[in-house]
Amino acid sequence: MSRSWDTMDSFEAFLDAGGIVEVDDAMPDEYRKAVFAFxxxxxxxxxxxxLTERDWIPKTPGLRHKxxxxxxxxxxxxxxxxxxxxxxxMGIKTRTRMLEDLFAGQSRFHNVFHYQAKTWGDQxxxxxxxxxxxxxxxxxxxxNCSYGPYRRIxxxxxxxxxxHMRLGEDRMMRIAQGTAKQRALFQDALDRWFWPALQLFGPDSKPDDKLLRWHIKSERNEVLRDRWVQKFVPLLHSYSFTVPAPDLSFDDDTGRWDVGPIDWEPLKATLAQGGPDSARRIAEASDNWKRTAWVRDALAAPA
Ligand SMILES: [Fe+2]
Ligand SMILES: [Fe+2]
Known part of the structure; x- marks a missing residue:
């Protein structure tokens, strides 16, 4: 049964009490738009x-990895x-419209997919x-996700x-115990991917972040980013790799790593589709969409 709320206050009280919103509920428009965009x-x-992963199917070394x-x-x-x-x-855009917007370079995707994986080390x-x-x-x-369908998926x-994470760990451990050439390959990749991976969490959350208020996100970006730093810096050190942060420091009192100031310009560039590989990535995805138009037309045609 569809539910509705008279005011934003009553809706937020429902969310604060752990309420879960379902697709046929008359949720406030602002909430619908914010959750949809996310x-x-x-x-x-x-x-x-x-698609990044697919590019590597023919190039991957060995059957096991392939x-x-x-x-x-x-x-x-x-x-x-x-x-x-x-x-x-959620009734805002159709699936086709979302894909068309993506391939036209009009909607966003995570910063890390605006870069090219150049070597097996990058993979x-x-x-x-x-x-x-x-x-x-x-x-x-x-x-803590308040939108039921998203939470279930x-x-x-x-x-x-x-x-995927375990697979990454397994490969990293193999390469760490490999030849000098393999280790150099990974170090080179680490130099390229450390900062983009760290920036995946985004800049510090704004104090009035609606996604936090409406229980979509449960933790601030900077908290998640810092947890990742505290886990990965010592892990990379333990395999004798160098973390590519010139201002990296360790605080003996708190036992915490600090990567120093973060340059957010690369992240901003990707948000404007101006990352190092954005144009090629979007153009390839778009070409693929156009080449397969005949399948969609055939499916839509009357029997
Ligand atoms: Fe995934
Ligand atoms: Fe994944």
């Missing part, structure tokens, strides 16, 4: 991440499909650092992302 960006990111890249590509594209369905059900760094960052963000949403996505 899920749309998540869906776009899964799709663009899946099978895992194949499985991961299917997972990410599957996550995209699930999220586009949840987003489309390892992405699985190790980026999937872990994405998983931490998604877990923080799942923990996240449960499955998180289970699969957990495998």
């Amino acid at each position: 899920i749309e960006m998540h869906a776009n990111s899964e799709l663009m991440g899946g 099978m895992s890249v194949l499985a991961k590509t299917q997972d990410e594209i599957g996550h995209g499909h699930l999220l586009y369905m949840v987003a489309a059900d 390892v760094a992405i699985a190790f650092l980026v999937d872990a960052a994405a998983l931490a963000s998604q877990q923080a949403v799942f923990k 996240l449960k499955r996505i998180i289970a699969e992302e957990g495998f």
